[in-house]
Amino acid sequence: MNDPLTLGYILSGTxxxxLLLISIFFYRLGYWRASGVRGPRFDRLAPALQLNQSTWRAEFSSFGQRMDDEAHVVTLTFRQSGSRLAAEGLDESGxxxxxxxxxxxxxxxFLTLERSTAGHALGSGHLDAAEPHQMVGTHSSTSRVAGCVLVRTLRLHQVLPESEDSVAETNADESVDVMPPVHS
Structure with missing residues (x-):
C-alpha cells in the first residue's frame, strides 16, 4: 500500500x-427540471406536416466538392409525435x-448522427416543405475525410408506396406471350 503507483491508481479511480456520480446526479436534475418546463410549450407548436411512418430519400449536394466516401443518398423512415420528429435510415454505403x-x-x-465503423459524425440542418412530397434545405456536418465541416444542400423526396392501381396498370402494360387455342 506504500507504493505510490498503487496509491495513484486508487485515488484516480475514486x-x-x-465524477461519474456527480455527472449522473446533474443529468437527472436537468432532466427533471426540463420535463416540467419543456413539455406543454414544446407540444403547442403547430406542425403542418404529418410525417409519421413515411419514408423519404435524402440527396446531398456538396457545393462542387467531390467526396467519394461521403454519403450522397440516405433513405430515412420518420416517426412523429406532435412536433417532435425522429428518423432512422441507411445510406448507400450501409x-x-x-x-x-x-x-x-x-x-x-434537426440534428443528425451518422454512425460507421470509422466513427461518428454529428450534423445539423433545416428543411422547408415547399411541395407535398418534397423538402429542400441545408445540412452541415463534420467530415473526417475532408478534415472540416461540410455545408451541403439537402433535398428530400418522399418514397410513395405502390398502390394496387399502379401495379395493375404495370401488369396490363407488360407484354405476355399468348398461346394459340388448341382445337380438338
Whole structure:
C-alpha cells in the first residue's frame, strides 16, 4: 500500500467514480427540471406536416466538392409525435443515420448522427416543405475525410408506396406471350 503507483491508481479511480456520480446526479436534475418546463410549450407548436411512418430519400449536394466516401443518398423512415420528429435510415454505403428534430408549421430543424465503423459524425440542418412530397434545405456536418465541416444542400423526396392501381396498370402494360387455342 506504500507504493505510490498503487496509491495513484486508487485515488484516480475514486476521483473518476465520484465524477461519474456527480455527472449522473446533474443529468437527472436537468432532466427533471426540463420535463416540467419543456413539455406543454414544446407540444403547442403547430406542425403542418404529418410525417409519421413515411419514408423519404435524402440527396446531398456538396457545393462542387467531390467526396467519394461521403454519403450522397440516405433513405430515412420518420416517426412523429406532435412536433417532435425522429428518423432512422441507411445510406448507400450501409452507414446508419439518426435524425431528431422539431417540426413547426412547414419547417423542420434537426440534428443528425451518422454512425460507421470509422466513427461518428454529428450534423445539423433545416428543411422547408415547399411541395407535398418534397423538402429542400441545408445540412452541415463534420467530415473526417475532408478534415472540416461540410455545408451541403439537402433535398428530400418522399418514397410513395405502390398502390394496387399502379401495379395493375404495370401488369396490363407488360407484354405476355399468348398461346394459340388448341382445337380438338
Amino acid at each position: 476521483a473518476l467514480g465520484l 452507414r446508419r443515420w439518426s435524425l431528431e428534430g422539431v417540426v413547426f408549421q412547414r419547417h423542420i430543424t
